[in-house]
Amino acid sequence: MTSTGCSNNKDCKSNVTDKAKAKLVDLGYNPAMGARPLRRVIQEQIEDKIADYYLDHETAATLTADVDSKGNIVIKNEVEGKKLKTFNRTLKT
16 A cells, blocks of 8 residues: 655545555556556546545545445545545546
8 A cells, every 4th residue: 555645734644555556557558658648547546536535525634545346446534444435536538
């Protein structure tokens, strides 16, 4: 699991599970372009969803990007290992 910080003004943490990393690689790799599209996929699937989650849940402290049963990347709010809410907003490209 990879962890990233969010803002200097807020004590928050975000994690990305190995399943989510694998999904990002699947979505971000193009045989003709290599891994160049990966940055856009990370922005759409992780950064944008985390930002939207924080806008809707300002008190969230630890978020985890994971893959749900349908194969979509979702953002989960976790407190002491307990999942509270899952956020999955479909982004239109």
